[in-house]
Amino acid sequence: KLRGIEKRTYDAHQFLEELKQMVSEIVKNVLSDNTNRRIIITQTAVAPVKKETPKRAPKPDTVINQPCPLCGKGVVIKGKTAYGCSEWKSGCAYRKPF
Structure with missing residues (x-):
């Protein structure tokens, strides 16, 4: 459909209306879903910060x-x-x- 809009063989306003309708249907489906799915926010593990090892001074020649x-x-x-x-x-x- 996007290629059709580029070539002017498909109406952009019609595409937007179809897109809005599709998003509305998806939102309705998600809101009316009665399964017992729960989203639990957990603390993410933080990787320990590596201490920078002090750079050794080059040995004098x-x-x-x-x-x-x-x-x-x-x-x-x-x-x-x-x-x-x-x-x-x-x-x-x-x-x-x-």
């Missing part, structure tokens, strides 16, 4: 700025994927993954 264990000249620095020696350009190959 004790490896950084220590002397290089391989060459002894440079100091250990933090790279993108590993710790390495500051003298890597001079040929030191010290590398320690995170």
